[in-house]
Amino acid sequence: MLKLFNSFSSSKEDFVPFEKNHVKIFICGPTVYDYTHLGHARIFLTYDLLSRCLNDQGLRTDVLVNMTDINQNVFNKAKENSTTYKNIAKFYASAFVKDLEALNIQSINRLAYVSDYVKNIEKEVLTLIQKHVAYMAHGNVYLDISKVKNYGKISQQTKEQLSMHRLDIGPGKKNPEDIMLWNCTEDFDFSWKSELGEGIPWWHMQDTAVAIENFGKNYDIHGGARELLYPHHEAHLAQYQLLSGSDIPVKAWVHVGLVLSEGEKMSKSLGNVVWVKDLIKKYDQNLMRLYIFSKHYRDDIDFYEKDLLTKKPLLDLVKFAKSKVSDKTHEDISNLIDDFIQSLSNDLDSPMALQTLEKICIEVRNGKGISPNDFNRICEILGIKV
Numbered sequence: 001m002l003k004l005f006n007s008f009s010s011s012k013e014d015f016v017p018f019e020k021n022h023v024k025i026f027i028c029g030p031t032v033y034d035y036t037h038l039g040h041a042r043i044f045l046t047y048d049l050l051s052r053c054l055n056d057q058g059l060r061t062d063v064l065v066n067m068t069d070i071n072q073n074v075f076n077k078a079k080e081n082s083t084t085y086k087n088i089a090k091f092y093a094s095a096f097v098k099d100l101e102a103l104n105i106q107s108i109n110r111l112a113y114v115s116d117y118v119k120n121i122e123k124e125v126l127t128l129i130q131k132h133v134a135y136m137a138h139g140n141v142y143l144d145i146s147k148v149k150n151y152g153k154i155s156q157q158t159k160e161q162l163s164m165h166r167l168d169i170g171p172g173k174k175n176p177e178d179i180m181l182w183n184c185t186e187d188f189d190f191s192w193k194s195e196l197g198e199g200i201p202w203w204h205m206q207d208t209a210v211a212i213e214n215f216g217k218n219y220d221i222h223g224g225a226r227e228l229l230y231p232h233h234e235a236h237l238a239q240y241q242l243l244s245g246s247d248i249p250v251k252a253w254v255h256v257g258l259v260l261s262e263g264e265k266m267s268k269s270l271g272n273v274v275w276v277k278d279l280i281k282k283y284d285q286n287l288m289r290l291y292i293f294s295k296h297y298r299d300d301i302d303f304y305e306k307d308l309l310t311k312k313p314l315l316d317l318v319k320f321a322k323s324k325v326s327d328k329t330h331e332d333i334s335n336l337i338d339d340f341i342q343s344l345s346n347d348l349d350s351p352m353a354l355q356t357l358e359k360i361c362i363e364v365r366n367g368k369g370i371s372p373n374d375f376n377r378i379c380e381i382l383g384i385k386v
């Protein structure tokens with residue numbers, strides 16, 4: 001049984017999907033105005049590992065990623081390049097897909113551009129207004145968070161802490177922390193006409209519409225970076241609860257730690273962003289996977305490029321073990337494979353699983369047998385191709 005740390009309950013829980021043998025996963029995708037950096041890649045590598053573990057246990061995974069193309073940064077890039085936001089989005093989305101493919105991330109089967117969901121967003125915002133949980137104020141629409149049960153639970157904030165936030169500032173808001181759903185007052189380069197007025201659907205609501213239209217009333221796992229917990233995921237959950245009528249529309253909220261670049265937060269102004277497209281020119285994707293999985297997904301990673309090479313001995317060992325596969329798996333190796341699976345089942349403890357992988361390869365080097373099936377099973381779970 002797979003255990004996952006659920007941010008909603010702040011505890012490690014047995015993971016049981018809504019439908020037997022079918023796991024629906026939504027991962028907050030990129031805002032498509034730039035290339036993929038290592039912090040993004042880590043997120044998708046983590047859910048790729050999770051999907052592969054679930055697949056190994058016989059569960060089918062359905063992984064949805066939204067492409068945020070309605071966003072000021074995308075619009076700015078379009079303006080800089082004298083083109084449309086759609087062209088910018090397409091360009092960077094295809095670069096994103098190429099980077100993911102280079103990292104052997106195969107689990108994502110649905111990519112959704114949020115601009116394809118504007119009508120759905122409009123309909124859903126109107127529903128929230130009809131339910132009297134959202135309101136219009138000076139042209140904008142906001143979610144009245146005082147009407148939301150358990151608001152603050154996922155980001156573990158009390159009512160008092162929540163009230164300290166000043167979000168989506170605009171005139172006529174009922175509570176300072178109310179979340180914007182539709183913005184009609186700012187002047188955007190691109191906008192959509194709707195019954196709510198001409199404007200743009202706001203970020204959190206974009207994800208909610210994408211998830212509802214693809215997955216319906218509920219899904220199993222919502223993933224993304226830990227920094228998205230508040231207000232993004234708190235808002236998404238509130239909207240989903242109100243629209244689906246379910247208190248628990250998502251079984252598990254699984255958050256991934258940050259990737260720092262030599263002690264600093266990655267930022268273009270500091271010039272320290274680590275781009276996947278540059279790394280994959282220089283390093284074997286296997287090495288990158290082993291490096292990312294050598295840290296627990298919930299911990300932050302402080303990335304120094306030289307550290308990638310520290311995984312080379314393990315990769316060489318795995319390659320050597322492959323050359324030694326034999327008819328039958330020795331009992332000691334079978335037990336180690338069980339340990340390997342067990343570690344991953346324990347909230348994706350990949351650092352421990354990699355230690356076991358090393359032990360397995362050493363045993364194989366010392367003459368104990370491993371069958372091609374067992375060897376391939378391990379590589380398949382880790383997504384390494386040797």
Ligand SMILES: [Zn+2]
Pocket residue numbers: 027028029207224232
């Ligand atoms: Zn999101």
